[in-house]
Amino acid sequence: MTAFSPGRTRVTAFVLGLSALTACASGEAGPSAATGTITVQNCGQELNIDKPVTRLYAYDGGIISIVLSAGARDQLIAVTGIDQDRDVLELAYPEARIDQLKEVGGEYPTLENVLAVKPEMMFAGYGYGFSESRNLMPEDLTTHGIKTYLLSETCKQDSGARGTMDAWTALTTDLRNIGTLTGHRETADAVVAGIEKRLATLAAAPASDEAPTVFLFDSGTDAIFTSGSYGGPQAIFDAAGVTNATADVKDTWTEVGWERLAASNPDVIFFVDYPGQSYQQKVETLKANPASRNLEAVKEGRFVNLPYAMWVSGPLNIDAAEWVREAVEHFGVVPKSSVSPTLDVRQLSKLPGNDWLK
Numbered sequence: 482m483t484a485f486s487p488g489r490t491r492v493t494a495f496v497l498g499l500s501a502l503t504a505c506a507s508g509e510a511g512p513s514a515a516t517g518t519i520t521v522q523n524c525g526q527e528l529n530i531d532k533p534v535t536r537l538y539a540y541d542g543g544i545i546s547i548v549l550s551a552g553a554r555d556q557l558i559a560v561t562g563i564d565q566d567r568d569v570l571e572l573a574y575p576e577a578r579i580d581q582l583k584e585v586g587g588e589y590p591t592l593e594n595v596l597a598v599k600p601e602m603m604f605a606g607y608g609y610g611f612s613e614s615r616n617l618m619p620e621d622l623t624t625h626g627i628k629t630y631l632l633s634e635t636c637k638q639d640s641g642a643r644g645t646m647d648a649w650t651a652l653t654t655d656l657r658n659i660g661t662l663t664g665h666r667e668t669a670d671a672v673v674a675g676i677e678k679r680l681a682t683l684a685a686a687p688a689s690d691e692a693p694t695v696f697l698f699d700s701g702t703d704a705i706f707t708s709g710s711y712g713g714p715q716a717i718f719d720a721a722g723v724t725n726a727t728a729d730v731k732d733t734w735t736e737v738g739w740e741r742l743a744a745s746n747p748d749v750i751f752f753v754d755y756p757g758q759s760y761q762q763k764v765e766t767l768k769a770n771p772a773s774r775n776l777e778a779v780k781e782g783r784f785v786n787l788p789y790a791m792w793v794s795g796p797l798n799i800d801a802a803e804w805v806r807e808a809v810e811h812f813g814v815v816p817k818s819s820v821s822p823t824l825d826v827r828q829l830s831k832l833p834g835n836d837w838l839k
Contacts, residue, residue, distance in 0.1 A: 695750070720798075750778050
């Protein structure tokens with residue numbers, strides 16, 4: 482644990498300089514007066530289209546939420562990977578006709594899935610739909626005349642690790658770029674402004690003399706899958722005024738050893754809810770492993786479980802940040818504040834755990 486909250490300092494600076502940061506990350510996005518083309522910067526490359534995208538394919542709950550928030554529901558012709566996040570997306574976007582979205586493929590998209598729906602553009606990311614092992618990469622679509630937009634959280638460093646910008650900047654870049662590419666820039670700008678306002682409220686919340694440390698447990702047995710400094714969880718924890726135990730890991734979603742959890746001795750442990758390893762299995766794993774079973778957070782059951790789409794890069798990150806703040810206030814590791822979550826996850830009847838909410 483540290484004597485101050487670097488996250489709080491970072492998110493305050495972010496609120497003050499969001500527009501400048503996003504402009505730097507995304508470049509001047511929009512139609513060119515000279516050519517009539519629409520241009521955005523995506524992962525350091527220029528992406529040009531002749532007219533707004535009308536047929537967009539998206540993979541993953543977080544990416545789908547970016548499209549919905551940016552006002553491009555009517556351009557979303559097909560999706561893959563929505564099942565695990567259906568409930569939270571319906572709660573967050575009640576007017577978006579989630580039940581009418583065309584679903585193709587199974588858990589992951591295939592090249593055949595994409596080609597079958599004839600999109601003009603696919604919105605996915607490295608590790609979020611695009612995969613060399615499944616023979617679906619941006620260049621595979623380019624040969625078929627399909628444009629690709631990469632989730633900014635997954636832009637690759639020279640080392641090959643993912644993440645090249647602050648996680649809030651990655652999100653707002655994607656919101657504005659998708660708004661621009663689909664002809665809904667004003668809607669996207671309004672969403673970004675709303676995020677800014679809520680971030681400012683979080684930044685104004687009273688801080689502890691000693692910032693609490695939290696750990697994100699996505700899943701794990703031999704090792705722990707978690708998220709480092711470039712992932713959506715870093716943005717969430719920064720905004721909530723807590724210290725991410727793996728903030729020094731210069732990557733997005735990645736594995737760490739059990740000793741990292743033990744050494745961090747977190748005040749609260751957060752879970753990512755999605756199929757594979759259930760909430761109860763995660764709790765049992767923590768209680769059984771010698772590295773974690775004697776941690777105070779484990780012995781006292783200081784666990785919080787939130788849906789996958791709230792943790793991966795997307796506009797629901799701000800809702801997650803409000804719930805992280807609510808949780809750490811509940812567990813008494815930060816002072817009470819006026820922060821009140823906008824999205825009521827208590828309505829998610831299938832979301833296990835969270836006895837602290839009752």
